[in-house]
Amino acid sequence: xxxxxxxxxxxxxxxxxxxxxxxxxxxxxxxxxxxxxxxxxxxxxxxxxxxxxxxxxxxxxxxxxxxxxxxxxxxxxxxxxxxxxxxxxxxxxxxxxxxxxxxxxxxxxxxxxxxxxxxxxxxxxxxxxxxxxxxxxxxxxxxxxxxxxxxxxxxxxxxxxxxxxxxxxxxxxxxxxxxxxxxxxxxxxxxxxxxxxxxxxxxxxxxxxxxxxxxxxxxxxxxxxxxxxxxxxxxxxxxxxxxxxxxxxxxxxxxxxxxxxxxxxxxxxxxxxxxxxxxxxxxxxxxxxxxxxxxxxxxxxxxxxxxxxxxxxxxxxxxxxxxxxxxxxxxxxxxxxxxxxxxxxxxxxxxxxxxxxxxxxxxxxxxxxxxxxxxxxxxxxxxxxxxxxxxxxxxxxxxxxxxxxxxxxxxxxxxxxxxxxxxxxxxxxxxxxxxxxxxxxxxxxxxxxxxxxxxxxxxxxxxxxxxxxxxxxxxxxxxxxxxxxxxxxxxxxxxxxxxxxxxxxxxxxxxxx
Numbered sequence: 001x002x003x004x005x006x007x008x009x010x011x012x013x014x015x016x017x018x019x020x021x022x023x024x025x026x027x028x029x030x031x032x033x034x035x036x037x038x039x040x041x042x043x044x045x046x047x048x049x050x051x052x053x054x055x056x057x058x059x060x061x062x063x064x065x066x067x068x069x070x071x072x073x074x075x076x077x078x079x080x081x082x083x084x085x086x087x088x089x090x091x092x093x094x095x096x097x098x099x100x101x102x103x104x105x106x107x108x109x110x111x112x113x114x115x116x117x118x119x120x121x122x123x124x125x126x127x128x129x130x131x132x133x134x135x136x137x138x139x140x141x142x143x144x145x146x147x148x149x150x151x152x153x154x155x156x157x158x159x160x161x162x163x164x165x166x167x168x169x170x171x172x173x174x175x176x177x178x179x180x181x182x183x184x185x186x187x188x189x190x191x192x193x194x195x196x197x198x199x200x201x202x203x204x205x206x207x208x209x210x211x212x213x214x215x216x217x218x219x220x221x222x223x224x225x226x227x228x229x230x231x232x233x234x235x236x237x238x239x240x241x242x243x244x245x246x247x248x249x250x251x252x253x254x255x256x257x258x259x260x261x262x263x264x265x266x267x268x269x270x271x272x273x274x275x276x277x278x279x280x281x282x283x284x285x286x287x288x289x290x291x292x293x294x295x296x297x298x299x300x301x302x303x304x305x306x307x308x309x310x311x312x313x314x315x316x317x318x319x320x321x322x323x324x325x326x327x328x329x330x331x332x333x334x335x336x337x338x339x340x341x342x343x344x345x346x347x348x349x350x351x352x353x354x355x356x357x358x359x360x361x362x363x364x365x366x367x368x369x370x371x372x373x374x375x376x377x378x379x380x381x382x383x384x385x386x387x388x389x390x391x392x393x394x395x396x397x398x399x400x401x402x403x404x405x406x407x408x409x410x411x412x413x414x415x416x417x418x419x420x421x422x423x424x425x426x427x428x429x430x431x432x433x434x435x436x437x438x439x440x441x442x443x444x445x446x447x448x449x450x451x452x453x454x455x456x457x458x459x460x461x462x463x464x465x466x467x468x469x470x471x472x473x474x475x476x477x478x479x480x481x482x483x484x485x486x487x488x489x490x491x492x493x494x495x496x497x498x499x500x501x502x503x504x505x506x507x508x509x510x511x512x513x
Contacts (some may be wrong), residue, residue, distance in 0.1 A: 105179060107247060107256035108327070108334055111320070111345040112261045113373050115235025117227055119261055123181060124223040124350070125249065126327065127216050128171040135163070142166040142347040145293055147286040158294035161332075165293055168329055179212045183228065186244035186258050188343070191510060199317040199342065200242040201259055205232015209250075221350065236263045240316045244343075257334075260318065260345045265376045267406065267452060268318040269310070270367065272390065273333060274382035276411050277321075277341060278302055278387025283386050283420040284412070297336040300411075301443040304340050311342040314452050318377075319344030320370065324362050324389070333435035364393040371401045379404055380451055384411040385439070385471070395428035398436065407439035409446060414471035416441045423471045427479065430467040439463055 059160060105127050112121035133141070138432075139151045142162045151159045185203050208229050216222050233243060241259050249255025262268070274280040279298045282289040291298075311317055319342045323333060327348040334346060347366045371379070381397065383390040390410070398405040414421040429437060438457050445461045468479020 014084075019297070019420045031491055050218055073155045076317045091431040104247040105252040106327075106331070107181075107249055107255055107257045107346065108330065109257050109321075109344065109346040110247065110259040111318075112225075112228070114261070114264055117232060118230060119236060120225045120227050121210075121245075121247075121259055121261070122225045123179075123210070123212055123224075123247070124327075125179075125221070125224070125255065127177040127220045129174055129178065130167065132172065133167065138163050138166055141170060142293075142417045145289055147289055154294055157296075161296075162219070162294045165329065166334075170196060173216075173218075175216055175218045175220060176218070179215040179222050179250075180212045181212065182248040182250060183210065183259075184248070199311050199314065199319065200244045200263075202262075203233050203243040203245070205230070206243070206245050207231060223350065233261065236261065237316050239263060240266055242266075242316055242318050258343060262318050262345075262374065262377075263316075264374065266316050266318065267314060267380070268320055268370075268374065269377050269380040270320050270322050270370065271307075271381060272387060273321055273323045274384075275386055275413055276300060276382060276384045277307075278336060281417070281419060283417075283422050287419070297332065297340075299340055305454070306443050306446050309447075310451070312432055317342075320347065321345070322347040322363065322370075323364055324349050357469050361389075363387075363389040364396065365396055368400070371397060371404060375401075375404075377404070378406045381408045382410075384413045386413045386420055386422055388422075388425070391425050392428055395432055395437075398432055405436065406454050407431075407449075407451050409456070410437070410439050412441055420471075423469045425469050426465045427467050427469075429465060434463075439465070 015129050035194040076377065105125055107123065107125035108121050110124065112119050116118075126287070142165075143150045145166070146154075146162070151162050154162060184207050185205065206228075206258060207238050208231055212222050212224070213226065214222065214224060232239060240263055242262055245259045245261065247257050247259050271277065274282050274292075277300060279300050280291050281302055282292075306317070311319070321333075321337055321341075321344055323330065323346075325348055327350060330348045333348075337344070337346075347370070349362050379397070381394050383394065385391065394405075394408050396409070398408065414422065414424065426439075435457050436454075438445070438461060440458070440461055449455050449458060466477040466479030468477065470479070472478070
């Protein structure tokens with residue numbers, strides 16, 4: 001996905017939630033001794049940004065500043081950190097705080113790992129207050145994120161969703177708050193037609209209360225692993241079952257989620273969501289914003305059938321959904337996944353990863369943490385080619401963690417949707433086993449593959465990788481492999497593409513150099 005555009009769109013995808021994810025020490029874990037992992041610190045390089053001609057982000061920044069100036073007091077920059085590095089410098093002060101409601105908490109589907117000390121569950125979320133914003137002001141704020149339309153012009157259900165999402169963005173996180181959780185066995189999680197909703201079981205025990213050891217940060221976040229009591233839970237070194245626990249934040253009516261205790265060995269899938277599990281069209285600003293901000297979520301093709309079949313046919317298959325959408329706006333994502341796909345854990349972008357550079361690094365960061373937390377598990381990676389960070393991070397995981405990546409599946413969005421004019425870079429796959437990944441066009445390309453035993457390639461699906469930039473205008477591709485046209489110098493091809501994008505009316509100009 002082109003970075004600057006993804007920064008805009010993925011930020012405003014749904015109602016507020018926070019996520020609990022398993023992450024590990026930056027220097028990794030030895031396979032035989034997984035450890036409790038610390039809170040996140042950003043590491044690694046930053047990918048180059050993609051710039052689009054419309055100036056949408058600058059417009060949004062200016063409009064939001066104008067609308068919020070009427071609130072009459074200062075709102076912290078993280079109030080609207082959904083568009084990272086563009087919503088900055090908002091006012092904050094006593095005026096807004098005096099009109100706030102009660103505290104609330106949000107947590108999301110998490111997972112825990114087994115160590116020599118027992119089960120450790122990561123609790124991650126946010127404590128916030130909701131400003132008292134009247135509907136007229138809320139509509140003004142919501143209209144900022146709509147192109148060529150307004151809340152007043154939307155159908156009633158879409159207008160309501162736009163207002164709810166806007167309200168979830170403009171909240172005040174609460175620092176120095178203490179959080180207590182209740183854990184209970186979870187009977188079900190997810191849909192897809194399979195009994196129980198996913199490859200997990202309801203444990204015989206696990207009920208307990210947990211006082212989170214630290215107060216919330218300045219951004220209202222809580223984030224750490226906590227060792228939990230067994231209380232009837234099966235030990236991770238004696239079972240292959242994935243055990244479900246419901247997690248409730250005390251004193252909150254929406255602070256609840258389902259957590260998954262994942263054994264050290266087995267098979268997990270890490271799946272992106274936008275334009276692979278649901279239709280987002282994140283590469284088309286107007287459609288992407290409407291599909292994320294107002295319209296109901298719609299599945300992409302028959303991917304629910306694909307995932308349901310995997311859930312039913314592969315024993316103890318752990319589903320993990322990773323989106324770089326900020327955690328405070330992910331409740332609609334979780335609701336959609338649990339109604340449409342097998343239940344599973346979630347990774348989202350923490351609030352402290354709130355600028356553009358962090359957004360472009362966060363996917364790799366979260367992937368590394370999962371792999372280090374479960375050094376003996378095997379992974380299936382699924383996403384689409386419109387994610388520039390995926391195109392780098394997925395092959396890097398196969399290189400950095402040899403033997404752990406079982407298959408990589410990428411939907412070729414530019415080959416199936418003429419609205420996607422972003423080029424994608426396949427150079428990272430050049431040194432990988434060509435049978436370990438597949439670029440596909442339709443969901444049915446994934447049928448009848450024995451992914452449990454490493455069958456990743458459907459022989460009937462042409463690959464045509466050039467191991468360079470592909471999907472350029474006029475059928476031009478870069479690189480030395482496959483049937484590529486125009487494998488000349490990068491500079492000349494980039495110049496041609498920039499001109500071509502103007503000719504064909506492309507929505508975005510990317511910096512490929």
